[in-house]
Amino acid sequence: xxxxxxxxxxxxxxxxxxxESQPGQLLVNVSGCWVFDHVSELERAAAGVQPAEGARVxxxxxxxxxxxxxxxxxxxDRTQQLSADGFKTExxxxxxxxxxxxxxxxDAAAIRQYQQPEQHTGRPNPVYGAIATLGRNVxxxxxxxxxxxxxxxxxxxxxxxxxxxxxxxxxxxxxxxAIPVVVVITFLIGIVLAYQSSGQLEQFGAKVFxxxxxxxxxxxxxxxxxxxxxxxxxxxxAFAAELGVMQLNEEVDAMRVLGLNPNQMLIIxxxxxxxxxLPILTLFADAAGLAGGxxxxxxxxxxxxxxxxxxxxxSTDLSDFYVGLSKAPVFALLIATVSTLRGIQxxxxxxxxxxxxxxxxxxxxFLIIVADAFFATMFTRMGV
Amino acid sequence: MNSVxxxxxxxxxxxxxxxxxxxxxxxxRDEILGLVGGSGTGKSVLLRSILGLQKPTSGTITVxxxxxxxxxxxxxxxxxxxxxxxxxxxxxxxxxxxELPIALHSDMPLETRHELASLKLLMSxxxxxxxxxxxxELSGGMRKRVSLARALALEPKILFLDEPTAGLxxxxxxxxxxxxxxxxxxxELTIMMITHDVDSLFGICDRIxxxxxxxxxxxxxxxxxxxxxxxxxxxxxxxxxxxxxQAALGRAHA
Numbered sequence: 172x173x174x175x176x177x178x179x180x181x182x183x184x185x186x187x188x189x190x191e192s193q194p195g196q197l198l199v200n201v202s203g204c205w206v207f208d209h210v211s212e213l214e215r216a217a218a219g220v221q222p223a224e225g226a227r228v229x230x231x232x233x234x235x236x237x238x239x240x241x242x243x244x245x246x247x248d249r250t251q252q253l254s255a256d257g258f259k260t261e262x263x264x265x266x267x268x269x270x271x272x273x274x275x276x277x278d279a280a281a282i283r284q285y286q287q288p289e290q291h292t293g294r295p296n297p298v299y300g301a302i303a304t305l306g307r308n309v310x311x312x313x314x315x316x317x318x319x320x321x322x323x324x325x326x327x328x329x330x331x332x333x334x335x336x337x338x339x340x341x342x343x344x345x346x347x348x349a350i351p352v353v354v355v356i357t358f359l360i361g362i363v364l365a366y367q368s369s370g371q372l373e374q375f376g377a378k379v380f381x382x383x384x385x386x387x388x389x390x391x392x393x394x395x396x397x398x399x400x401x402x403x404x405x406x407x408x409a410f411a412a413e414l415g416v417m418q419l420n421e422e423v424d425a426m427r428v429l430g431l432n433p434n435q436m437l438i439i440x441x442x443x444x445x446x447x448x449l450p451i452l453t454l455f456a457d458a459a460g461l462a463g464g465x466x467x468x469x470x471x472x473x474x475x476x477x478x479x480x481x482x483x484x485x486s487t488d489l490s491d492f493y494v495g496l497s498k499a500p501v502f503a504l505l506i507a508t509v510s511t512l513r514g515i516q517x518x519x520x521x522x523x524x525x526x527x528x529x530x531x532x533x534x535x536x537f538l539i540i541v542a543d544a545f546f547a548t549m550f551t552r553m554g555v
Numbered sequence: 556m557n558s559v560x561x562x563x564x565x566x567x568x569x570x571x572x573x574x575x576x577x578x579x580x581x582x583x584r585d586e587i588l589g590l591v592g593g594s595g596t597g598k599s600v601l602l603r604s605i606l607g608l609q610k611p612t613s614g615t616i617t618v619x620x621x622x623x624x625x626x627x628x629x630x631x632x633x634x635x636x637x638x639x640x641x642x643x644x645x646x647x648x649x650x651x652x653x654e655l656p657i658a659l660h661s662d663m664p665l666e667t668r669h670e671l672a673s674l675k676l677l678m679s680x681x682x683x684x685x686x687x688x689x690x691x692e693l694s695g696g697m698r699k700r701v702s703l704a705r706a707l708a709l710e711p712k713i714l715f716l717d718e719p720t721a722g723l724x725x726x727x728x729x730x731x732x733x734x735x736x737x738x739x740x741x742x743e744l745t746i747m748m749i750t751h752d753v754d755s756l757f758g759i760c761d762r763i764x765x766x767x768x769x770x771x772x773x774x775x776x777x778x779x780x781x782x783x784x785x786x787x788x789x790x791x792x793x794x795x796x797x798x799x800x801q802a803a804l805g806r807a808h809a
Contacts, residue, residue, distance in 0.1 A: 207710045210663040210671075239710040240678075240742070241671055248670065419645075519691035520645035 187216045196227040202234030205242025213242060217249040228253055233264040315512050322434035323442060334440060341444020345406040346451050352405075353398050357456040360393055361385060361463020369472045378472055382482035385464030390491045394456035395449075396543060399502040402449055403535035407510035410441050411531035414514025415524040423515065433515070442507040449503035453496055490555050498546050505542060506535040559584050559713060559745050560605060565614035567600050574600055576769030578614070582713075587739055587746040588773075589756045592766030593786060598749045601766070602715060605747075606636065619712065632660065635706030639717040641698035643690040649676065649701050650686040656708045672708065679704040680734050696727045700734075707738070714738070716748035720755055728752060732759050753796045757803035765790075 187205065191198040199220055205213055222228050230250065238246075250260045368384045414437055417423050426433045461483070468474040474482070513531035517524050560582035567575040574597035582588050592598050603609035605616055610625035617623065621630050643652050653672040657663070663671075673683055679700040690698055699719060706714060719735065720728035732752075736759050739746055750756060756763060757776060764773045767786050772779065780791055780800075790796065 207661065210661055210667060214664055214667055240674065240707075241710055244671060244674055245667070519689060522646035 187213055188220070190220065192223075195225070196229065197222040199228065199230045200234055201230050201232045201246065202236070204237040205235060205246060206237055206239045207241040210241050210245060213245045217245050220249060220253070222253070222258055226258065228258050228260045230260070230262045231264055232262060232266075235265065238266075312512075315516075316508065319434055319438055319508060319512065322432060323439050325435065327439075327443075334435075334443075337436075337440030338443045338447070341440050342448045342451075344409075345402060345441075345445050346448025349398075349402060349405055349448070349452055350455055353401050353452050353456050354459040356401065357389070357394055357397050358459040358463040360397060361389060361460035361465075362467050363463075364388060364393070364460075365464040365467035365472070369467065379474060379478070379482060381468055381472055382464065382474065382479055383486035385468070386461060386483045386487045387491055389460030389464065390457050390487060390495045392495065392543070392547075394460050395453045395495045395498050395502065396539070398449060398452040398456040399499070399506065399539045400536055402445065402452065402503070403506045403510075403532055403539060406441075406445060407506050407531045407535040408528050410507065410510035411514040411528040412524065414438075414511055415517035415527055418515060418517045419519075419521075419524065438507075438511045438515070441511055442504065445503040445507040446500045449506075450496055450499040453499040457492070457495065494546075494550055494555055498543065501542060501546075502539050505538045509534050509538060557584055558582065559619055560747065561615075561617040562601075562605065563615045563617075565601070565604065565616065566612040567597060567604065567609075568612045573769055575611070575614075578766075578770050580764060580771050580773065582745060582747050583762075584745055585739075585743060586761040587735070587748065587759055589760035589763045590747060590749045590766070591751060591756065591763065591790070596766040598766060599717070602717060602747075602749060606634075606715065632709050633711055634713040634715060635709065635711035636715045637699065637702050637706050637717060637719055639721065641690065641695075641702040643698060643701055643705070645690050648687050648689055649681075649693070652690070652701060653704045653708050656705065660709055672704075675704040675707050676701070678707065678738070680730065696723050696731075699723070699731070703734075707742075710742075712743075712745060714744050714746045716746065716750070718749055718751065720750065720752045728754070735759060753791075753799035754802065757799045758806075 186203045187209070188202065189200045191200070197220070203209075220228065228250075230246065246262075250262060253260045364385050365381055369378060369381045372378050372380050372384070414423070417437070423433045423437075426436060465476070465479050468479050469476055510531040513527040513534070517527050558581040560580070562578060562580040565575045565578040565580075566573075574595075578601070580601075590598055590601070600609060604611045605618065605623065607623045607625055607627060607629045615622065619630050619633055623629055643649075644655070647655065650669070650672055653675055654668055657668050657671060661668070673686065676683060676686065681697065681700050681704065685693065685697060685701070690701070693701065703719075716735070720731050723731060732755050735746065735748075738744055739759075748755070748760070750760075760776070762773060762775055763779045764771050765779060765782075765784075765787055767784055772782060772784060772787065774782075779787060782788070791800070
């Protein structure tokens with residue numbers, strides 16, 4: 172859009188009104204198209220009507236070609252302002268439709284009273300506010316977790332055919348469908364681990380320990396952690412979004428009214444499904460991680476395939492594998508509870524849905540890592 | 556009479572189901588056209604096709620001389636749509652919902668924008684105390700009015716209404732009908748409305764378009780009532796339609 176300045180401006184104003192000053196009166200000839208598209212220019216033109224003290228202002232509208240509500244509003248608004256400033260104003264020759272009906276519906280004062288709401292009304296004290304919010308959040312969270320755990324317990328005690336079907340569906344969606352991506356990333360991480368460590372270990376002439384390093388870290392940590400993070404991203408967001416949209420569509424309310432417990436119908440299948448599928452994914456992750464390590468060990472570190480297998484058998488025992496695997500159901504429980512909870516908390520708007528989904532993923536991953544740190548400490552203390 | 560919306564040889568087919576079979580329809584300037592039809596006869600599909608929200612199997616649609624193409628920008632500035640559930644943006648307040656199209660289509664000063672949005676809210680029969688509320692905090696009827704205000708924000712020439720009085724109580728529905736008539740008379744609007752409210756059909760529609768057998772039968776209420784088509788005879792033969800007709804006759808005589 173090109174804005175014209177100088178002479179152009181004059182021309183533009185002329186398109187909409189011209190002013191003739193006569194003694195004791197100001198004659199404003201209104202012309203052209205007073206429509207939405209020209210509102211900015213119309214505002215400027217109308218503001219240019221500045222009568223001398225005590226003058227009568229007459230708007231002559233015979234030259235008016237077209238007018239819509241927006242244009243009529245600008246004209247009407249200016250006449251009202253002039254009247255308020257004590258000028259006698261008159262509208263002449265205007266076609267009945269617009270200005271007439273404007274006058275009888277609009278309480279112009281009411282319109283001007285509207286003020287943009289303060290975007291953020293200032294909290295009295297940010298620190299106090301933050302603590303209060305935190306406290307409230309913790310309380311709400313504990314309450315929600317309690318409620319959900321209770322319905323999970325109920326559901327497990329009295330499993331129905333519906334529940335079994337839903338759980339199988341969730342295992343398929345969150346587990347089976349995630350296998351390819353989990354396998355690929357853990358395989359790659361296995362390769363990365365092997366490459367990074369072989370360079371270092373070679374300096375000590377202990378290259379063969381690459382196998383120990385890869386197998387222990389994949390089985391105890393990397394396999395389950397990567398699988399869990401991937402699942403948090405994939406299924407955590409899906410859970411939150413699914414439940415959030417159901418909340419927005421009043422589907423959750425409908426279930427309640429029908430006497431169906433949404434916690435049992437929606438949350439339990441997802442929680443149980445994930446508790447089953449994450450350990451399965453962990454198995455795949457462990458295998459793929461080892462395969463990645465083996466590829467580097469055999470292909471570039473000069474360790475033979477047989478040596479690799481022997482080394483794995485020697486350095487790791489079953490407890491390493493179980494340590495990794497035992498974390499999977501706990502991680503799954505965290506991801507599924509947090510994500511479904513966030514979804515069900517959606518109340519009103521699309522923006523909220525986005526925020527809750529983000530929260531679901533971020534908090535899932537956060538809790539996974541916190542729990543993992545806890546496990547690492549615990550297992551070390553226990554000597555496992 | 557010139558036609559502002561022209562639908563020619565429209566075909567919409569979903570799998571085996573033929574919804575529109577060479578449908579022709581004209582909507583004339585300054586009229587209120589009521590669109591009725593049984594469920595599955597493609598009222599919404601027709602509306603969505605006209606709005607370019609849905610790709611018809613074949614056929615041409617012209618609105619104000621402009622050919623409508625699927626997902627291509629249509630004459631946005633010239634039409635306003637009242638969706639059935641309101642379709643307000645849930646993250647924005649009432650005022651922001653109405654201001655949004657104005658802000659996107661004009662560089663007018665902020666103050667004027669506020670004023671115009673408030674004006675449209677008032678015209679839609681709302682009190683300005685709702686301006687800072689969010690859509691989730693409003694009743695269904697109020698949401699419709701806000702949606703109407705938003706539809707009017709850009710000074711449209713054509714207004715599409717999808718079941719405007721559905722879900723409203725009789726008082727609110729009657730008021731909404733009056734509002735539509737008032738807007739139509741004052742703003743030189745062409746209105747196309749999907750409705751099953753027989754009172755609206757008898758009370759405010761100039762012509763009725765009935766979707767039957769993949770096509771459309773159009774006419775004034777009197778012409779439609781003379782139709783021999785079995786579905787139309789049943790539709791206008793049910794007690795509530797007869798009562799609405801009586802009421803409309805009563806108003807005409809009064």
